[in-house]
Amino acid sequence: MSLTTPSPAEFLATAAAGTRVVVRYRIEGGLTDALGLLVGTADGGCTVRTRQADVVIPLELVVAAKEVPPAPPRRRPRG
Template identity: 50%
Template sequence: MTHDGWREWAPGIRVVVRRLRDDSPAPGEPRYTDVLGDLLKVDDEGVLVRTRRGDVHVPARAIALTKVVPPAPPRRRPRSL
């Protein structure tokens, strides 16, 4: 995992970004959360990642750790009864 290597990324890869939470976690709750998905955009302001729940912008100042990860496995079709 790296901290500044994300600045070299090209859109289209799958990544995980550990970010400092932008809310105020309660005592005992984690200060960080992970964003996993396909990279859409990289600039000096941060990264834009398409997750299963939608697009997430992670500001540069909130990025703690980053990693390129393998493509997602194919989704399974629901079994019929």
């Protein structure tokens, strides 16, 4: 039995909106990651809602992507 792993772009295209993902993609000078909720994919790109902002990533720049577990609960400040 042969299981094939989907490409990062295929994974993003088939993942449900609201899935928590990490996407590694090329930028000038190297690579960077976007961690957050997948908003959706359209027009050759995907949108990931990070803590700071929505990040639109062209799929041709994506080198890796996967689902990640929910974020741990934030700790209360000491004091």
